[in-house]
Amino acid sequence: MSKAEQFRTLHQGRAPGDPLVLPGPWDAAAARVLAEAGFPALATPSAGVAASLGYADGATPADEMFAAVARIARAVDVPVSADVEGGYGLAPEELVERLLEAGAVGCNLEDSDGGVLKDAHAHAEFLAGVRRAAADRLFVNARIDVFVHGDGDPEQAIERAALYRAAGADCVYPILAPAELVPLLRSGIEGPLNLLARLDxxxxxxxxxxxxxxxxxxxxxxxxxxxxxxxxxxxxxxLP
Structure with missing residues (x-):
């Protein structure tokens, strides 16, 4: 079984209370620590990688981000998914090629740009292009930014989720969704759901x-x- 198949399988048949927990390494050393701790897969955070490279969140050049992902993926035997923000303006074919060259088996793609939500239909077309180019070689996690850059309307998040899933996204990620809205989101969203946990x-x-x-x-x-x-x-x- 390929790493991409392993990663996809990890999302299937999860029991309530037993989600797939994906910690986020920001460099190869952190990745090795997390893999040795027993996590079956890892998911890089773009903001964490940016900090490790000396950039503000969202300011990492594409070449440096892909190089960082490659170092992380090369350092461990477990599958690695990569947060590649909005895709760096790359066409779907080139984005997929660079992710695969880096050794990633999945990716996060945001539906906002510069703090503004993208047109959902246009973004769905982009995701469909990524799916066509990747086939089953990448697990596509479509981030939904309604709760961070939008008005926080759960119905809008559900509508975007439906568009992205129809376009071929494997999972949707309504980042910063309030816990009290999760049951509503879960009832309205088909398929795998990614949520953010805080460590504080x-x-x-x-x-x-x-x-x-x-x-x-x-x-x-x-x-x-x-x-x-x-x-x-x-x-x-x-310090003395």
Whole structure:
């Protein structure tokens, strides 16, 4: 079974309370730690990778992002999905080619640009192009930014999810959806649902998100930021 097939299988038949938990490595060293801890797959966070490379979130050049993903994928034996933001303006065929060259088996693609939601139908066409180019070689996770860059209307999130799923997205990701809206989203969205878990204790645990309907749980740049905070504390203790 290929890594892409392994990754796809991990999303199937998840029981309530048992979502696929995908921590986000920002470099090869972090990826090895997480793989050695026993996680069956990993999902890079674009913001965490950006921080590791010295860029603000959303400012990483495409070449550097793909190179970082390649280093991470090369460092571990488990499947790696890559957050490639909005696709860097690449045509679907080139985007897919670069993801596969980097060793990724999946990708996150955002439906906003510069803090503004994209036209949902145009984005669905883009996702359809990615699906055609990738066939079954990539697991496409379509991020829905209604709760971060839109008005927070759950019905709009559900409508976008339906368009993206019809276009061939394997999973949808209404990032920052409030926990109290998750049951409504789950009831209106067909197929795998990705939800964000926070590491500061302010929000449901991964298991609780699974009970609410999450198929998989990711953490965005949470692990990288928590690690940076720990390093700051250690560094402060080293000063005379």
């Amino acid at each position: 204790g302010d929000g449901p645990s991964p298991a609780a998100l699974g009970e609410l309907g999450a198929t998989r749980v990711t953490f965005g740049p949470g692990l990288q930021r928590r690690t940076a905070a720990a390093l700051r504390e250690i560094a402060a203790g080293l």
